[in-house]
Amino acid sequence: MKTLSALLLVAIVDVVMLWAAEPRADQIQQVRALYFGNSFLENSVPWFQPTLAKSAGKELKVQAFLGPGWQIWMHVDAMRRNPEGHARKTLTSGQWNAVVIQHFGTHPGLKDNVRKSVFLNQQFDEPRDVSDLASASEIIDLLLKSAQKPDDVHVFIYNSWPGMPGVADLQKRIQEEAEKSLSQAGRSREEILKELKERKPTPEEMEPLVRAFNYADHWLGRYQWNPQVPWESKNAHSRDYVTRLMEELWAKYPDLAKTGRLRLIPNGEVFLALDRKARAGQLPGIDNIGRFYTDGGHVRCGLPRFTLAATCYAVMFGEHPGRLDYAIYNDKENYRNEKLPQPGYVHWPDLGQLIEITPERAKVVTDTVWEVVRQNRYTGIKP
Numbered sequence: 001m002k003t004l005s006a007l008l009l010v011a012i013v014d015v016v017m018l019w020a021a022e023p024r025a026d027q028i029q030q031v032r033a034l035y036f037g038n039s040f041l042e043n044s045v046p047w048f049q050p051t052l053a054k055s056a057g058k059e060l061k062v063q064a065f066l067g068p069g070w071q072i073w074m075h076v077d078a079m080r081r082n083p084e085g086h087a088r089k090t091l092t093s094g095q096w097n098a099v100v101i102q103h104f105g106t107h108p109g110l111k112d113n114v115r116k117s118v119f120l121n122q123q124f125d126e127p128r129d130v131s132d133l134a135s136a137s138e139i140i141d142l143l144l145k146s147a148q149k150p151d152d153v154h155v156f157i158y159n160s161w162p163g164m165p166g167v168a169d170l171q172k173r174i175q176e177e178a179e180k181s182l183s184q185a186g187r188s189r190e191e192i193l194k195e196l197k198e199r200k201p202t203p204e205e206m207e208p209l210v211r212a213f214n215y216a217d218h219w220l221g222r223y224q225w226n227p228q229v230p231w232e233s234k235n236a237h238s239r240d241y242v243t244r245l246m247e248e249l250w251a252k253y254p255d256l257a258k259t260g261r262l263r264l265i266p267n268g269e270v271f272l273a274l275d276r277k278a279r280a281g282q283l284p285g286i287d288n289i290g291r292f293y294t295d296g297g298h299v300r301c302g303l304p305r306f307t308l309a310a311t312c313y314a315v316m317f318g319e320h321p322g323r324l325d326y327a328i329y330n331d332k333e334n335y336r337n338e339k340l341p342q343p344g345y346v347h348w349p350d351l352g353q354l355i356e357i358t359p360e361r362a363k364v365v366t367d368t369v370w371e372v373v374r375q376n377r378y379t380g381i382k383p
Contacts, residue, residue, distance in 0.1 A: 105236025
């Protein structure tokens with residue numbers, strides 16, 4: 001009888017182990033992705049991500065089209081104006097099965113923002129919808145039409161995070177003081193302007209703003225569109241905004257949504273969860289998520305940028321990011337453009353002072369990323 005029980009137990013264990021070894025339905029093994037965005041997407045360091053994915057046994061191929069402050073409509077406009085250009089030819093080459101698109105929100109708006117111009121120096125031949133929904137859709141449509149296997153196409157919406165209030169005024173004061181000092185030192189106007197452009201607030205200068213920063217207030221704020229003065233719209237980098245955007249995209253692409261191929265990379269939610277843990281003393285050495293910020297928007301190198309990359313990985317591959325080898329993010333020298341694993345560009349002044357990734361911090365971050373990714377309905381990851 002004991003022998004029979006033992007045999008049954010072994011059989012049950014074998015079945016459980018075989019079942020556990022089966023890949024999740026939402027897991028992906030290989031991604032060939034084009035990234036469209038600006039410096040917030042650059043902050044995840046796309047050129048490090050293939051190395052990161054490889055450390056966990058996954059294959060990731062990346063090519064990035066990023067511009068300083070670029071909104072989605074700018075990428076679309078560039079492809080329209082130059083149909084034989086590198087971006088459009090790459091997107092329609094049939095060699096890619098995914099796009100990562102960073103939403104913007106503030107100026108182009110969520111949807112139905114039809115206009116003849118956006119900036120004074122940017123005129124269109126005819127009125128055009130420059131909203132995030134319309135612009136992202138144009139990129140998605142181009143990929144779907146040109147992909148070798150349309151059923152294999154994945155779309156990832158990269159979620160931006162709220163800026164820190166008060167930094168613009170701080171930077172203005174710092175630059176005015178620096179300009180006065182440099183002028184008195186006899187520096188040329190050209191030298192002064194170059195130095196001011198690269199000047200970022202130090203952690204000491206940021207300290208009062210960081211301590212006062214209430215991330216939750218901004219992330220949980222209601223999106224308020226201002227059609228008369230679009231650049232004064234509020235809370236475009238918020239849960240409310242990205243929820244509305246994902247609902248619109250899911251309605252427009254029901255097959256992508258239904259099959260889990262239109263997913264959100266929820267950086268804003270991850271930052272909220274980490275902020276709460278930091279304030280509860282659960283993220284060693286970090287007391288609130290404001291510590292991640294370099295200048296009120298861009299995030300520092302090391303732990304903050306690894307956090308973004310780990311969130312990308314978790315959503316893109318449907319897997320807990322705990323297996324990732326974060327070493328490449330933990331050495332500031334790796335971020336130098338001449339040392340990147342593949343051609344790319346990292347804006348050095350945005351890196352700030354590195355926040356070291358320790359095993360303890362990495363565990364908190366990767367566990368938090370997976371918690372958020374599994375709970376968020378727009379990530380396409382089954383709980």
